[in-house]
Amino acid sequence: MEFPGLTRQLLIDPELWSATRSGARAGRGFRYQDAVAAWLASVAWSGEATWTRLIPEGVDDLTLHGPELEFRAQLKARHDPQGVFSQAETAKHLAKSAKDLPHDWLESNRVRLALVLERPLEGIQPTGWIVTLAESDQDLTKFGRFLAEALGQPENGVVEALLARTHLVIEPNPLDRGCAALTSASLSPAGVRLVLQQLREQAGKASDSNYSASSEKPETLDRSDVQTRIDGVQGIIDPIGYVALTDGLAEIANFSEPMPAGAFYQGVNVAPGHVGAGLVFARPELMADILTGLEAKRFTLVAGPSGAGKSALAWLSAHHTRHAVRWYRIRELQVSDVAKLVQLAKLLEASPERPVGFVVDDVGRQETAGWDALVREVEAQAGLLTIGTVREEDIFLLSSAARTPTIRPKLDESLAYGIWKALQASSPVAFSHWQEPFELSNGLLLEYTHLLTAGERLEETIREQVRRRLAEDRGDELMILRTISFAAAQGAAIDPVRLRMLSGMDEPRFAKLFQRLVDEHAVRAKPDGALTGLHESKRLPNSRCVSQTDTH
Structure with missing residues (x-):
């Protein structure tokens, strides 16, 4: 039996085909740029680079930012494996970058230029990221003439100064180089390859976003982004091993996680995604105080009453340093858990050059009784950092409080x-x-x-929610809410199974009522399933308002 559809040839005009290849070439160039960004982000994660974060389609094809240097890179692809870049065309690429240099670049060596090419440059050997073209002891006379022509006959010394600040990198296989940079990630080769593909996709999305992004908030790639991808792939490939490693205690701080914005200002616990979404307002002076404390002691506390903005300030500070520090969110912390976090840090190869940080919310409660033990380990491990938030009345419970830099946010x-x-x-x-x-x-x-x-105080809002439930004859919800609110006000949580049994409700009815309370931002379920209130600032008002329903 014949299958004509399988053997029929496509009839395409060969001349038309040749004349319409510009789109394919452009698409390949963009894919190469994304692959280079993924590779260089992996190098930043490994600690082998002078940069810690990257901006795809920033002021150049790719800009690499470090504490002391900024690289502005032109990334150029060429499909033909036997092809080369001519000195004339490459000089034009370099001149394009040079025209956007800061006005004082001749007096400063802070900004470097880089040419990252998929194929060799005719007559010139690559220098890598350490040595510049001027330092490579090559004859650059011809290239210098092409560069002067591309610049429009610049002043004396400009060409020489540019060559003294320019690096030439030839890389035909950036994804393979990225895999090599992630060899210490404790992943299989297939897992490492998957991480690189995800980073390449993220780089492409960042490039698209930076078309409309402001200079104050560009889309970036940094060490935390790479660690997020590594942890995600680890959880897919070896979920049992990953759970055993983190044991539900720690998760990478995902500042890109989509978060609902609707109820944010009504009192919810601030998460990394809220900061990434721009819902949290910057507090630069207090952030500077936290970073000063971290530099001095590697651990710090944010203290204050409920609703003072402690969690927001802690996550703002972590977000500000995410390009250099791999921050983890600690859900609960017992003394016995500290050894697991230390093991996690060792597996992540934490060091002063590649630090790992832990953010612990609500220190001083039973769920976070291991804070003092964690501080002792941070003092002993040079690559660890930690930020804790604590209510003012709980500070006296901490034996490490006297030696801990403490910041107290207050609305000004x-x-x-x-x-x-x-x-x-x-x-x-x-x-x-x-x-x-x-x-x-x-x-x-x-x-x-x-x-x-x-338009009203938080307690008035909660009181109105209680009145509405009374008017709508939702007494079962109030009973559940009363029990959970009273426990939450004392810093405790409720076992949902025991609560349902004591209430006498069947499972479907209880589940429906509980879900409604969650949807209306009245209660929440903890990772272990226990029921508690939302933000601590709502617990006492909730408890007071709900308890008053006994008199109605």
């Missing part, structure tokens, strides 16, 4: 005005001026933002 007039102005620009606010809600907030950030967005 400048921040209050900035928040009011930003919220007013994006959506209607309940006050025509920032001063009145600022005075009503008692210096609490959460109370202030809730006043602006809801």
Whole structure:
């Protein structure tokens, strides 16, 4: 039997085919750029590079940023394996980058240029990332003439200065080089390859986003992004081993995780994704205080009353340093858990050059009783950092408090005005001026933002939610909410199975009521399934308001 559809040849005009290859060539060039970005991000993760974060399609095809140097790189692909780049065309690429150098570049050696080519450059050998063209002891006379012509006959000394700041890298297989940079990632070769493919895809998305991104918030790739991909692949390939490693205690801080914004200002626990989404307002002076504490002692505390913005400030500081530090979110921390975190840090090869950080929320509670033990390990391990948040009344429980740099955030007039102005620009606010809600907030950030967005104090909002449930004859929900709120106000949580049994409800009915409370941001389930309140600032008001329903 014949299958004509399988053997029929496509009839395409060969001349037309040849004349329409520009799109394919351009697409291949973009894929090469993304692959190079994935490779160089992996090198940053390994600690072998002078850069710690990358910006695809920044001020050049790719910019590499480090503490002391910035590389601006032109990335050029060529399909033909036997092909070469001519000196004339390459000089034009270099001249394009040179025209965007800062005005004081001749006096400063902070900015370097790089040519990353898929194929060799005619007559010139690659230099790598350490040695510049001028330092490579090659005859660059011809290339210098082409460069001067491309620059439009520059002033004396400009060509020589550019060659003294330019690196030439030839890399036909950037993904293979990326795999080599990730050999210490404790993944199989297939897993490492998958990480590189994911990083290449992320680089492409970052390039697209940077078309419209502002210079203050460009899309980047950094060490934390690479670690996120490694942990994700590890969890897919070896889920049992990954769970055994982290044991539900730690997860990489995912600042790119999509987070619902609707109820953020009504009192939810701040997560890394809220900061990445721009929902948390910057507090640069306090962030600087935290970073100073980390530099001095490698551990610090953010202390204050409920609703002061402690968690937000901790995650803002972690986000600010994510390009250099691989931050992990610690869900709970017992003394026996500290050894597991130390083992995790060792497997991640934590060092002063490639540090690992832990953010521990709500220190001083039963769920985080291991903080003092963690501080002792951080003092003993040079590559570890940690930030903790603690309520003011719980500090006295910590034996390490006296030697811990402690930052106390408080809402000030400048921040209050900035928040009011930003919220007013994006959506209607309940006050025509920032001063009145600022005075009503008692210096609490959460109370202030809730006043602006809801027009009333947080406790009044909770009271109205209780009244609505009474009016709608939702007494079963109030019973559940009363029990959970009372426990949460004491820092405890409720076993859902025992609560359902005591309530006398069947499973479907209980599940439906509980889900409604979750959807309305009244309660939440912890990772172990226990039920508790949302943000700590809502626990006491919730408990007071719900308990008053006994008198109605």
